[in-house]
Amino acid sequence: MANTKHVLLVTGLSGAGKTTVLKTLEDIGWETVDNFPIRLVEGLLNTPPSSSRDDVDPPLALGFDSRTRGFDPDKLINRVKNLQQNDNYQISTLYLDCAGDELERRYSETRRRHPLALDRPAKDGIALERSQLEPFRRWADHVLDTSGLTANDLQNQIREQFTLQDTKITTVTITSFGFSRGLPNNIDLLFDVRFLSNPFWDPELKLMTGLDKPVGDYISKDPAYAEAMEKFEDMLAFLLPKYIKAGKAYVNIGIGCTGGRHRSVHVAEALRKSLHEQGFSTTVLHRNLASRPMEALENMQNLNGNKDI
Structure with missing residues (x-):
């Protein structure tokens, strides 16, 4: 188990803070990949670390959401369950939740369109995505509601929960x-x-x-x-x-x-x-x-x- 690969799957509602989470994890020593095609995950896990990291294999955080190619919560859960049977991997999941009205406010402030509601109100896309991701929310190891969190609050929570021992942050x-x-x-x-x-x-x-x-x-x-x-x-x-x-x-x-x-x-x-x-x-x-x-x-x-x- 000394060579166990730590993997964190990060998903959740669009606008709930996935980008902030992945950037924070990278700052504290994780290797991060966002929206990586799910069918290629096994190949990524088996790829050796780059020489720039001095052959030290850092833990890996993978970001998924409804925009990821081939994203299907049920299929992803089954794929991860198969990977968890391999002693070389220690896989956990983080689901980012957020209240609908807060997500609507964020989309309004940033003037971005919801990926599932390009020609409809953001609340329609939020409701559809919430329904699609419900299986993953029920299965996730960690569920973090970001409704009342500022970006700094979210960063602090991620650091407290996922900072690697002996990581030099500053x-x-x-x-x-x-x-x-x-x-x-x-x-x-x-x-x-x-x-x-x-x-x-x-x-x-x-x-x-x-x-x-x-x-x-x-x-x-x-x-x-x-x-x-x-x-x-x-x-x-x-x-x-x-x-x-x-x-x-x-x-x-x-x-x-x-x-x-x-x-x-x-x-x-x-x-x-x-x-x-x-x-x-x-x-x-x-x-x-x-x-x-x-x-x-x-x-x-x-x-x-x-x-x-």
Whole structure:
């Protein structure tokens, strides 16, 4: 049973959220296929994983609805029952239900036609599809009513129920940079550390970087350093689990100083170490570490003539 293939069949009423479910499953590590011809399912199940997945066979989610070629609930149930007798497969089913008036509202808002009512009111197609799918609804392992769920609510329910153990949902990246050279793109959280003492103005440290111990020692002696780091760490310890629960795939944290070579680099490395100790997998990028130190840049934001800025 160690090599058992996990397969989830996802079906239900058109407009009930199948596309959202499949996209969420893909985000949390499932391989997903939508509207695949039913007669070809066995061949798909026997296809080895692609090399891009490092020969790790992920669980498979297959989406079906009334638009799928050859869709017949009774025949599909019999086909799945035969597959379930094979110990190589562990097959379960998810049926997405939704109240008729809510489906009508969704079709009205999106201005889409119901696939079974191209020339009739949406409610006629909804009623016909509900009748056709009733055998599958009765047989399904999981029935999820999406009537009162937002897209985010539905995503959260799917993550809670089908997230794979050890799946890394959120990628955390810390980028150090210099404000004088512009902001990085796609930053979610930004910490400005220009309030800390600036090693640039120490002749012995000027040509060093935040990766060098003397620079780190200099910065950490700033009276505000310890308290600031504690607050940064507390904020990230609070926010990152929330982002993970919400299914945010990427969290980009920016740490900025003036030139991007000293304070931001040291703080970024310190935060990486702290997050690693808390169990987060974190990547650090130093955007301006290789940039040439320039006094003109450091002076650009030194409006008060205070060389600690």
